[in-house]
Amino acid sequence: MTKQSLSVRDAIIQRRSIKAFNGKKVAEEDLLAILEDATWAPNHGMRNPWRFIVAGGERYENVLPVIREVAIPNWKQLDEETLEKQMRKFTTVGGVVFVIVPEDVRQKERLEDYGAASALIQNAQLLAWDQGIGSCWKTPPFLDNPTFRERLGVQPGERIMSMLQFGYYDVEPKVKERKPFDELVTLFE
Numbered sequence: 001m002t003k004q005s006l007s008v009r010d011a012i013i014q015r016r017s018i019k020a021f022n023g024k025k026v027a028e029e030d031l032l033a034i035l036e037d038a039t040w041a042p043n044h045g046m047r048n049p050w051r052f053i054v055a056g057g058e059r060y061e062n063v064l065p066v067i068r069e070v071a072i073p074n075w076k077q078l079d080e081e082t083l084e085k086q087m088r089k090f091t092t093v094g095g096v097v098f099v100i101v102p103e104d105v106r107q108k109e110r111l112e113d114y115g116a117a118s119a120l121i122q123n124a125q126l127l128a129w130d131q132g133i134g135s136c137w138k139t140p141p142f143l144d145n146p147t148f149r150e151r152l153g154v155q156p157g158e159r160i161m162s163m164l165q166f167g168y169y170d171v172e173p174k175v176k177e178r179k180p181f182d183e184l185v186t187l188f189e
């Protein structure tokens with residue numbers, strides 16, 4: 001594992017979402033250490049509005065049949081090569097964390113909890129980046145599929161907020177330019 005030890009600013013500016021992983025597994029203890037540190041995210045009322053389903057290292061293999069079922073419902077009709085190709089965006093990932101948030105019935109609390117969990121996810125992405133581990137926050141439609149939720153043990157009143165993929169990569173993606181900053185700011189008059 002490469003220890004980059006970036007400054008906070010450099011980590012924020014240099015991080016890229018990695019969408020093409022190289023298949024090397026991320027050790028589960030590395031994922032767990034990243035997540036534990038990430039829980040220092042701000043959260044209102046100390047509700048700690050998150051829990052995680054983690055599959056790193058060899059355990060990640062167990063997630064693949066579950067994803068295959070919901071991501072490619074007709075997988076049994078496909079020939080081996082086509083299926084392998086369609087599954088590649090999942091099989092090359094090195095580990096995954098499903099971030100589960102409570103869906104508070106009160107709108108204010110629900111939005112706060114989403115905000116807090118977003119901060120946690122960014123923490124995790126930055127900590128991973130600092131260790132040379134790429135990540136991508138994914139929200140495929142199957143996260144809301146009842147079969148998938150059930151398979152993950154997600155309860156009513158909970159939502160899978162992110163399929164947070166981690167892994168190693170060979171090519172760093174190009175910069176995705178942001179909106180010019182001066183277009184975003186109005187100085188208070």
Ligand SMILES: Cc1cc2nc3c(=O)[nH]c(=O)nc-3n(C[C@H](O)[C@H](O)[C@H](O)COP(=O)(O)O)c2cc1C
Pocket residue numbers: 015016017018019136137138139140176
């Ligand atoms: C809430 C959220 C959901 C996202 N969902 C997806 C997704 O489903 N698939 C995907 O390829 N990228 C997804 N992304 C990653 C964005 O595409 C990525 O952050 C954006 O292109 C900017 O690139 P960068 O992170 O490298 O700066 C998501 C990001 C966020 C914040």
